[in-house]
Structure formats: structure tokens, C-alpha cells
Amino acid sequence: MEVLRSKRELADWIRSCGNSERTLVPTMGALHRGHTSLIALAREKTPENDVVATIFVNPTQFGPNEDFDSYPRQLEDDLHLCEEHGAAAVFAPSANEMYQADTSILIHESALSHRLCGASRPGHFDGVCTIVAKLFLMTQPSAAIFGEKDFQQLVVLRRLVRDLDFPIDIIPGPTVREGDGLAMSSRNAYLSAEERAQAPVIFRSLTRVAKEISEGIIKTPDAAIASLTEEIGDTPLARIDYLEIVDSRSLEAITSLENANPRLLAAVFFGKTRLIDNVGLPALID
Numbered sequence: 001m002e003v004l005r006s007k008r009e010l011a012d013w014i015r016s017c018g019n020s021e022r023t024l025v026p027t028m029g030a031l032h033r034g035h036t037s038l039i040a041l042a043r044e045k046t047p048e049n050d051v052v053a054t055i056f057v058n059p060t061q062f063g064p065n066e067d068f069d070s071y072p073r074q075l076e077d078d079l080h081l082c083e084e085h086g087a088a089a090v091f092a093p094s095a096n097e098m099y100q101a102d103t104s105i106l107i108h109e110s111a112l113s114h115r116l117c118g119a120s121r122p123g124h125f126d127g128v129c130t131i132v133a134k135l136f137l138m139t140q141p142s143a144a145i146f147g148e149k150d151f152q153q154l155v156v157l158r159r160l161v162r163d164l165d166f167p168i169d170i171i172p173g174p175t176v177r178e179g180d181g182l183a184m185s186s187r188n189a190y191l192s193a194e195e196r197a198q199a200p201v202i203f204r205s206l207t208r209v210a211k212e213i214s215e216g217i218i219k220t221p222d223a224a225i226a227s228l229t230e231e232i233g234d235t236p237l238a239r240i241d242y243l244e245i246v247d248s249r250s251l252e253a254i255t256s257l258e259n260a261n262p263r264l265l266a267a268v269f270f271g272k273t274r275l276i277d278n279v280g281l282p283a284l285i286d
Ligand code: PAF
Pocket: 026, 027, 028, 056, 058, 061, 128, 131, 132, 150, 153
């Protein structure tokens, strides 16, 4: 596996690969099974392609009071995991390599980003769009994998590809969970033992409400949100940021459960740690 630290090394490696195509798996490192499943999915869905993982904690997607400085960094362990799971190369640049000190152009997304996570993280999705567009330009992939856990990010990045005409197939990766249902996230490491014990309430409530919708027990979006709010709100260490049922493409709140493609989304604080999760309704109707 090639470890590439500069844009020049990356460009040279791409040139040396000739006509072979690439699938990109962008990450911020601190890799866990959620990430390695994305590398495995890349190999499964695009078997002819080289898998290129990127490891970069992107400063432009963190707000001033967020965890950029304390975000876990463990490059050596991450490189071992990428190699073990079959990445052909890892691009792990420094911040100076990716941004000029006086960088003045960022991509702005104006329709999908202001709600949900964007409401409490202003500028976050502009930072994500900017770094992902730069990684697309540098790595020139034909496909890229993004996890469904960050559902709003996935929808925003599909829009990025559509609106800026990147010839890249976006492949969603299913959320990987701990045994008790908690979605895997690098931020789970911040939870205290008590918070960790209570955090599975998020997925438990989302799946219960999705089931009750599919069984006709819950009949309206308002009733679904009320039911989620009651269960999660009753959890002593949980503080709800948002609970919503949205249309999977527009991310707008739906007013009827007749919507063909609804998605339940949650963002909940445990202490200072903000956890997100989501489930699709049709996926749960067996
Ligand atoms: O999902 C993430 O880890 C990041 O937002 C991404 C897509 C790697 C961009 O920095």
C-alpha cells in the first residue's frame, strides 16, 4: 500500500497507475469498523478499481467551539487498518498541503445545509463540500463511498456531484453498529461510561417508531416526533438537538407519512458529545 503525504506524491502515483480507475473513501481518520466497512464496500462494488482512502481532519468543517484540536488522531493505526482491508493507497496530507494560509474561496451549498445538523453547525457543509471537491480533483476517482450515518452529508454530496458535474458515482455505505445498536462513530470515544450506557436509546427509539409507522400504529409525522421526543427526552443524560422526519431527497420535513421516501433523523447530545443517527422507513418494512 502506498502512503502519500503530498499532492505531488499523489499525482505521481496516479500517473504511474495508467488507465486504472479509482474509488475514493474519504475519512478524517480514527478509523473503526464503520470506516473499514466502507473500504470493503469499495472493493465489493468496484472490484476493478484501486481503493484510495484519504485521512485528513479538515479544519474548514469545524466551528470555532467544536472539537477540531481534540479530534482523535492515530495515523499509524489507521494506515495498518487501511492496508489490512485492501486499500491500494492512502493520501494523508497536512493542513498546509491542503489549504493556503490565505485561502479565500470555499464552496457554498444553499438549499440542503441550513437545517438539521447545519442549523447547529453553521458553515459545516460548506467546509465538507470544499474538502470533498478538492479530494475529487486531486484523486480523480470514478466512484466515492460515503456512510449513511451522516445522511445529510450524503445528500449534500450527491448535490455537489450533480451541480458541479463531477463524473463520480456516489455509493452509500450502510451504518455499522455496536452490539447494542449504537452507530459507530469516532466521537463515541468521548462518552463517559454512563453516557455510553444510555446512548443506544437513539437507535432503539428510531427503530421502534419506524416499526410503529409501518404497522399503522403511528399515523402522522407529528405523532412520530412526539413519541421519539418522549422516549429520548426521558433518558436522563440525553439532550435533544433535533428529531425530524424528512423527505430523503430534499431533506424538508414531511407533513404526511404517504411520502414515498421518508427518513427519521436524530441528533442528541450526551454531555458535550453530539451523536447523530437515522433510519429509512421502507427499509424497515419487511
Ligand atoms: O464524513 C467525514 O468523515 C468527513 O466529513 C469527510 C467526508 C471525510 C470530509 O472531511
